[in-house]
Amino acid sequence: MDYKGYIAKVEFDDEAGIFHGEVLNLRDVITFQGTTVAKLRKAFHESVDDYLDFCGQRNELPEKPYSGRFVVRIDPSLHKTIATKAKLADKSLNAWLQEVLRRTVRRRRTPNN
Template sequence: MNTLTYKGYTARIDFDDRDNILIGKLLGIGDLISFHADNVSELHIAFKEAVDDYLEACKKIGKSPEKPVNGKILLRVPPEVHAAALVKAQAVGKSLNQWAIDALRREVSA
């Protein structure tokens, strides 16, 4: 996946073949923040401007800007998956939390 990161915000970059432009969209927040450019150099500039504009707009209207993530995740899994994960974690001498972090880290690195 093609991404850019600035001030803790990450954007996914796609190519629009119809309009022959690069399009970016901020990930991990509910607000829709997008930008586009004709080339990579302009895309970097447009991305930073989009993030800065978002932060400034939030400040002007008195809204707290959404932060991409806070490090907490709530998962709902079937009880049998929960039990199996707990057994695996205990088998390798880890807490379920640490085992899940390691599993997520492996998956996102793949």
Template sequence: MMTYKGYVATYELDTDDEIFYGKLIGINQLVTFEATTAHDLKQAFYDSVDDYLAFCAENNITPDKPFKGSFNVRIDSDLHRRAVMASRGSSLNAFVADAIKEKLGGLYA
């Protein structure tokens, strides 16, 4: 995966055509890019994000934000109760955020 301006992309190599291709993830629009080298792929990704944002600005469209910072989690009632009890007076949101950070360890920056 690659990130730029808060946008995230995945990419693959097509070994038959010897080309890298990728797309932005986490947004509703389809934004793709391709290149023949890894260096060019990175630049194509940057360009695709910049082009998407420019298109949105020119057409008075609010660009999709890749990650809003909120999501629903469905768990059984006993685990829900235990999480509230373990949060020791802090919000359940803060408790879950801390648990995710802990689980991610060094990956969280």
């Protein structure tokens, strides 16, 4: 589920007969639940809106789900190889990696993603 840039993971508790979800990749915790998909979606939207309102009341910026930055540690020989490929393509390492990652994600995307 996606709402205002916040992405949630949803699970179903068969015993309780309820869906429950949590917004991913935040230090802050945003959870929600519902007995139907419609109620779950409504609870998700309300939980995100409540979080944003709460941050506003405290004059705090809400945590962004993704900053656009991440650190990856790789083998030095792989680093050399991709840096060389980026230079051969007349691109920065960052631009080259974004292109490769974007292509990979598009190829692996399924109708449910």
